Amino acid sequence: MIAFIGRSAVQKIVTLFFVSIVSFLIIHLAPGEPSQVDPMNPKFTPEMVERFREAFHLDEPLYVQYLYFYRDLLSGKTISWKDSRPVLVKIWERFLNSLPLFIVGTLLTWTISFPVGIQSAIKRGGIYDRTATFFSYFLISIPSFFFAYVMIIFVVTRFQVPVIGMQTFGLGDTSVLNTLMDRIWHLLIPSVLSAVAGIAVLSRYVRSQMLEVTGQDYVRTARAKGLPPDQVYYKHALRNALLPFVTMFGLILPGLIGGSVIIESIFSWPGMGRMAYEAILARDYPVILTVNFISALLVLIGTFVSDILYLVVDPRIRL
Amino acid sequence: MTTRRLLILIPLAISLVLVQSYFWVPTYEQQAKGNPGRLEEYINASSGDASILNPILSADSASSEIEAKVFEGLLDRDEDLRLRGRLAKSWRIYEIAYFYLNERAGAGDAGTTVERLRRLKEQTSQLPAGVVRTLDNIDNISVVPARHFFVDKPIRGDDGAMVGPVRIEVSAPPRIKLEMKAVDQDLFTHLEKILGATYFDGFDALQHIKPGAAVGNGALLSLAREILPATAHHPVIEFHLRPDVKFHDGHVLDAEDVRFTYEAIVNPDNLSPRVADYEPVKDVEVVDPLTVRITYKRLYSPALVSWAMGILPEHLLNAGALEKEALKAGKDPAAFTLRQSGFNRSPVGCGPFVFREWKSDQHIILDRFDDYWEGPPNYKRYVFRVIPDPLTQEMEFYAGTIDAYAVQPHQVERLKNNPRFQSFSGASFGYTYIGYNMRREPFDDVRVRKALGMAIDTQEIIKYVLYDQGEPITGPFVKQTDYYNHAIAPLPYDPEAALALLAEAGWHRNGQGWLEKDGKRLQFTLITNNGNELRKAILAIAQDAWKQIGIDVSTDLLEWSVFIQERVNKQDFDALVLGWSMGIDPDLFQIWHSSQTHPHQLNFVGFRNPEADDLIIKIRQEYNHDRQVKDCHRLHEIIFREQPYTFLYVGKWTAVLDKRIVIKTVDEKGTPSYEKIKPTKTGSYTYYFNKWIKLAQAPDLTP
Secondary structure (H helix, E strand, O other): OHHHHHHHHHHHHHHHHHHHHHHHHHHHHOOOOOOOOOOOOOOOOHHHHHHHHHHOOOOOOHHHHHHHHHHHHHOOOOEOOOOOOEHHHHHHHHHHHHHHHHHHHHHHHHHHHHHHHHHHHHOOOOHHHHHHHHHHHHHHHOOHHHHHHHHHHHHHHHHOOOOOOOOOOOOOOOOHHHHHHHHHHHHHHHHHHHHHHHHHHHHHHHHHHHHHHHOOHHHHHHHHOOOOHHHHHHHHHHHHHOHHHHHHHHHOOOHHHHOOHHHHHHOOOOOHHHHHHHHHHOOOHHHHHHHHHHHHHHHHHHHHHHHHHHHHHOOOOOO | OHHHHHHHHHHHHHHHHHHHHHHHOOOHHHHHOOOHHHHHEEEEEEOOOOOOOOOOOOOOHHHHHHHHHHOOOOEEEOOOOOEEEOOEEEEEEEEEEEEEOOHHHOOOOHHHHHHHHHHHHHOOOOOOHHHHHHHHHEEEEEEEOOEEEEEEEEEEOOOOOEEEEEEEEEEEOOEEEEEEOOOOOOHHHHHHHHHOOOOOOOOOHHHHEEEOOOOOHHHHHHHHHHHOOOEEEEEEEEEEEOOOOEOOOOOEOOHHHHHHHHHHHHOHHHOOOOHHHHOOEEEEEEEEOOEEEEEEOOOOHHHHHHHHOOOOOHHHHOHHHHHHHHHHOOOOHHHOOHHHOHHHHOOOOOOOEEEEEEEOOOEEEEEEOOOOOOOOOOOOEEEEEEOOOHHHHHHHHHHOOOOEOOOOHHHHHHHHOOOOEEEEEEEOOEEEEEEEOOOOOOOOOHHHHHHHHHOOOHHHHHHHHOOOOEEEOOOOOOOOOOOOOOOOOOOOOOHHHHHHHHHHOOOEEOOOOOEEEOOEEOEEEEEEEOOOHHHHHHHHHHHHHHHHOOOEEEEEEEOHHHHHHHHHOOOOOOEEEEEEEOOOOOOOHHHHOHHHOOOOOOOOOOOOOHHHHHHHHHHHHOOOHHHHHHHHHHHHHHHHHHOOEEEEEEEEEEEEEEOOEEEEEEOOOOOEEEEOOOOOOOOOOOOOHHHEEEOOOOOOOOO
């Protein structure tokens, strides 16, 4: 076990190193300059462009820039070119904003997918199963921005309540409970939107897993010895069907920092996705690279956690 | 079965908690109408957040919008786009000019030259009118005695590399100092008529300098001219500040703040994007607490408007204050500059609104400043909300939770006729054009460029691409200004005449209908950047229009940075669709002067015209508005005649506001009167923003 952890950690660090090089190269080799260095602005003289490039170390060879960047990142001194604020502070603020959206979205996805998927598997081929299949594919294929607009227009015109932003703008001084509920309401629609596609996909997985497991011998045996169907499905079959999802659970970790550009933009949600997207447009390299690095780190930690979880839940796997 | 129940109960419970929150949220009705304070708030939506709230550091429009409310400059532009004083009560522009005595010209020594000029000033009968005017303009003539000094200068060697500083011995001849009442760019050309035609050109600076090391001849000559310029204009602006103007923290503004702002901009550590505007400044001098004198290195009239820059509070940002802040934050004071200061996220200025709160990507809140020197604004609060999505903005606008946003052309159609709203529109300060690479055939022929322009129906573009939200333009100046020459009619849409012009240039239709000259087909590629739907549409329209008269055009869309770096900067294109957004100032040097045609410069079409060059220089050196206008009209004519661009259109902006927002003025007796918001002549509807207020009911206004 210890050996596995050690080996895995070394592997992941090597991977992280290569990821850092590749992401650095991709971002720097992509054409374009930081928005501060704007050669198309008649007010910018070549000397100024030069001075900006120098201040951002853009005039140095790439490997020197790489060293500068990761030195600053690891010592926590990276600052955004756009507003000279520390990148880690900026990311932390945005992370806290995206976190509720992520938590509620994930909760909805994971709690709703299971009952839906299991029911589909039990009533395979029936009207419920076919309806669920239809809606799953419908929700997977509908573009999320379009769905978001439909939802906003529906809610705003039908219920006359605001849905934009993290809270009702200008709510003023109200009770804590009121503020909390207002925040929850604003969470509802964006998190439902980010959950629907997840529910559609995940419930399909649950269904196919359940179907696979229910075809196994031990399920047939359980049924043959006269156990009630609920016990067969929910005790014997479900437990074994759950195994692959344990690994998936580790993989949702990177979603923490990803955020959704589309949902966040449409709902004016000041989250991570929007910050990263705007950083890309402005070629704010320190922000892009830091987000990139952290998400790579989270992916690696996520896979690591899945591996460990798998070890814990599946007694057949021993190292 | 517990598992089963749990599987159903948990999602149900979560959904219930989420959905019940609906009952706690105020409806739009309650927000927009039930709250009386809402009428005193102005909420503006923007698609992007501000980046840094410091007028000397920011370069984006969202930041400048907030800065315009929090900070105030020495001057700004009034309804007619003329300059008017803000923090400066008044100003005076005059000039100090110098020339070195040219002993070889045979006009005598310093004393006699001065005597002669003084005498001529008294009795001017036999001199030409221009010279008389120049002499009348001279206030005082004096002599700066000969000087002997040393300077250290880095020198460019013969191989082009910089050589370390070389000590140069300079024995400067006496210099004549002329104090002028007003700036006169013709001063020296007129003086030549008195002193001799080669008096200034013949001044041999080389004989007055002695380098300490061997320097190439060419380098030495330019060095000599740099150290001892034969003539020099030094325009001076003297600003008289308004007394008792307060910053938001109560500190009184004085001339030191103006000087500090200037120094902060030119301080290389601050990396101010505005430094180029202040490069011509030689010196900023505080004469007394309410007078500041700015001396320039040379004639450069656009410099004046750079003083519209918001003035920073010196007492909060000087070296001592920054050091204190750095130590408090635990940072190295040596590396701590204005850029790192917390001031940029909670600015203090002397504008009409006080900064209150900034939540990144959510909102910025400003409160009215009750001590504002011009009287406080009517609105109590100004809110800047960040809503990136245009449809969301429209929904919020309908609901009344924002008062203004940048309306898209297709949304204007929906909102224009709604009786709840009032709308304004005007031409924007920018134009879209097709530029031709004049270094390449066939664009080196003005007839071809003109014919290409005549083959495109601009009206059609405006109608179908812009939904009529645009108007034609014929030249490079902002249409609302005096500089724009309205006597010039746009190129007519006339494909027949275009073909005739092309035939004149030697291009004839061949059997297949293509235009041909010496067996070569008229073919080229028209490019633009990806991501701009309007330009993409123009690309297709132009291609089609030109195909119809037999030109074989292919098109290409490129990603913006590839487009700029690989094609525009390297001048590797035939023709392109692009736009310029411009300032009000008529300085066209960077885009149209022939010295700016090298790679990476902005005259990428390669426009060269000696007369235009002269005019461009004259315009940027002229301080007199009427003369400037005259030169601009002529320059406009030349550019139109040469057609280096096919000028297509200026876009129109449109703004929609709630009808209940009006202008409120209170007379001496305290009775308020209301007026409908009217855009100024130049189309700025927010000009009287400080007098706006929202009423509970749309007032019945007499028009």
